[in-house]
Amino acid sequence: MTDEAILFAEPGARWRAVSYGPILCAAILAFELGTEGTAHWFALTFCAALIAGFVALQVVAGKRHISVELTPTALRSGTESLSLNSIAEVFPERDEHSRREEPWESARALGELTGVPRRRTGIGLRLADGATVQAWAKDHRALREALTEAISRSENGADR
Known part of the structure; x- marks a missing residue:
């Protein structure tokens, strides 16, 4: 179906979602570095990697199972x-x-x-x-x- 014109498409999930957890962890780390408190480098790095990994699995599943594509010859649902x-x-x-x-x-x-x-x-x-x-x-x-x-x-x- 990749060579045909796409009349309608829904991706199911987007890869940008993987970055949300690490961005939040980086913002928390920046806040900790800007204050007089202790920076939790290991914990925030670990959480960022863990969140990104779980969300990446969800994105792969979403793209495979809940994406929709319509071409002039076929409809693909999941x-x-x-x-x-x-x-x-x-x-x-x-x-x-x-x-x-x-x-x-x-x-x-x-x-x-x-x-x-x-x-x-x-x-x-x-x-x-x-x-x-x-x-x-x-x-x-x-x-x-x-x-x-x-x-x-x-x-x-x-x-x-």
Whole structure:
């Protein structure tokens, strides 16, 4: 998918997050050096490395499991890719004021996670084989719009 144009993308996590802990530890160290107190070099260096290591693991997992990418031919949600030709319909957005759950909301989420990831919203899809699944994204409205447009373009291109 790297050679194709990207119509929509969410990275899942950003590498800049790894620097937040060490920056905070450096600020604490600078504060300690500026005051008459004892500077805790070893403890702050250890904490900075520990925080950076744990956050790096989270970033790797986020980029692998909760990133989303849409190209003119495929949708990738986490580790699962789905050809746009296999998508028959994008269901309308759920009515926020309705208490009734839409049938697609209990469908399997794309990717290898057990459900739609936290802080993401599901988008119902009916596949060509009749199955129902959920794509998902933080900016679900932008993904829904890009996905609907890409599917219609792919259908129109296939009809020619």
